[in-house]
Amino acid sequence: MRQRQGYVPQTRRVLRFVEGKAVKDAAGEDTWRAVCVSGDDNECGVDSGEMGGEGAVVKWMTVHAATTSHTRFKRSFSDYAILELK
Numbered sequence: 001m002r003q004r005q006g007y008v009p010q011t012r013r014v015l016r017f018v019e020g021k022a023v024k025d026a027a028g029e030d031t032w033r034a035v036c037v038s039g040d041d042n043e044c045g046v047d048s049g050e051m052g053g054e055g056a057v058v059k060w061m062t063v064h065a066a067t068t069s070h071t072r073f074k075r076s077f078s079d080y081a082i083l084e085l086k
Protein backbone atom coordinates (compact mmCIF):
# COMPACT_ATOMS: atom_id res chain seq x y z
CA MET A 1 0.00 0.00 0.00
CA ARG A 2 1.26 3.46 -0.89
CA GLN A 3 1.87 5.75 1.99
CA ARG A 4 -0.13 8.93 2.11
CA GLN A 5 1.75 12.21 2.17
CA GLY A 6 2.34 13.37 5.69
CA TYR A 7 1.94 9.85 7.01
CA VAL A 8 3.23 9.58 10.55
CA PRO A 9 3.99 6.08 11.78
CA GLN A 10 1.99 5.13 14.86
CA THR A 11 4.06 5.36 17.96
CA ARG A 12 3.37 2.92 20.71
CA ARG A 13 0.86 4.31 23.15
CA VAL A 14 -0.01 2.99 26.56
CA LEU A 15 -3.74 3.03 27.12
CA ARG A 16 -4.53 3.31 30.77
CA PHE A 17 -7.72 1.64 31.96
CA VAL A 18 -9.91 4.36 33.41
CA GLU A 19 -13.24 3.73 35.07
CA GLY A 20 -16.15 5.90 34.09
CA LYS A 21 -19.63 6.50 35.35
CA ALA A 22 -22.45 7.98 33.26
CA VAL A 23 -24.67 10.38 35.15
CA LYS A 24 -27.92 11.68 33.71
CA ASP A 25 -27.65 15.27 32.48
CA ALA A 26 -30.72 17.05 33.83
CA ALA A 27 -30.18 19.88 31.33
CA GLY A 28 -30.74 17.49 28.41
CA GLU A 29 -34.18 16.61 27.07
CA ASP A 30 -35.53 13.06 27.29
CA THR A 31 -37.05 11.94 24.01
CA TRP A 32 -39.18 9.00 22.90
CA ARG A 33 -39.75 7.67 19.42
CA ALA A 34 -41.69 4.86 17.76
CA VAL A 35 -41.37 3.31 14.32
CA CYS A 36 -44.17 1.11 12.99
CA VAL A 37 -42.78 -2.33 12.19
CA SER A 38 -46.11 -3.95 11.32
CA GLY A 39 -46.17 -6.06 8.20
CA ASP A 40 -44.52 -9.37 7.35
CA ASP A 41 -42.31 -8.84 4.29
CA ASN A 42 -42.33 -5.08 4.17
CA GLU A 43 -42.49 -3.18 7.42
CA CYS A 44 -44.67 -0.09 7.41
CA GLY A 45 -41.78 2.11 8.60
CA VAL A 46 -43.79 5.17 9.55
CA ASP A 47 -41.79 7.09 12.14
CA SER A 48 -43.18 9.26 14.93
CA GLY A 49 -40.00 11.32 15.07
CA GLU A 50 -38.63 12.35 18.43
CA MET A 51 -41.25 13.40 20.95
CA GLY A 52 -40.88 14.98 24.36
CA GLY A 53 -42.88 12.42 26.35
CA GLU A 54 -43.80 8.75 26.42
CA GLY A 55 -47.51 9.63 26.50
CA ALA A 56 -47.18 11.62 23.27
CA VAL A 57 -45.67 8.58 21.52
CA VAL A 58 -48.42 6.26 22.78
CA LYS A 59 -50.98 8.76 21.51
CA TRP A 60 -49.23 8.84 18.11
CA MET A 61 -49.23 5.00 18.02
CA THR A 62 -52.95 4.96 18.85
CA VAL A 63 -53.78 7.38 16.04
CA HIS A 64 -51.63 5.38 13.59
CA ALA A 65 -53.30 2.11 14.67
CA ALA A 66 -56.76 3.61 14.27
CA THR A 67 -56.14 4.41 10.62
CA THR A 68 -54.05 1.38 9.65
CA SER A 69 -54.77 -1.41 12.22
CA HIS A 70 -50.97 -1.56 12.74
CA THR A 71 -50.11 -2.46 16.32
CA ARG A 72 -46.42 -3.44 16.35
CA PHE A 73 -43.83 -0.72 16.97
CA LYS A 74 -40.15 -0.43 17.71
CA ARG A 75 -39.71 2.09 20.47
CA SER A 76 -36.60 3.97 21.53
CA PHE A 77 -35.73 6.35 24.29
CA SER A 78 -32.83 8.73 24.53
CA ASP A 79 -31.42 11.02 27.14
CA TYR A 80 -28.22 12.91 27.80
CA ALA A 81 -25.49 11.80 30.13
CA ILE A 82 -22.29 13.28 31.48
CA LEU A 83 -19.37 10.91 31.80
CA GLU A 84 -17.50 11.18 35.06
CA LEU A 85 -14.01 9.70 34.93
CA LYS A 86 -12.54 8.34 38.11
Ligand SMILES: [Zn+2]
Binds near residue numbers: 036037044045
Ligand atom coordinates in the same frame (compact mmCIF):
# COMPACT_ATOMS: atom_id res chain seq x y z
ZN1 LIG B 1 -47.81 1.26 10.27
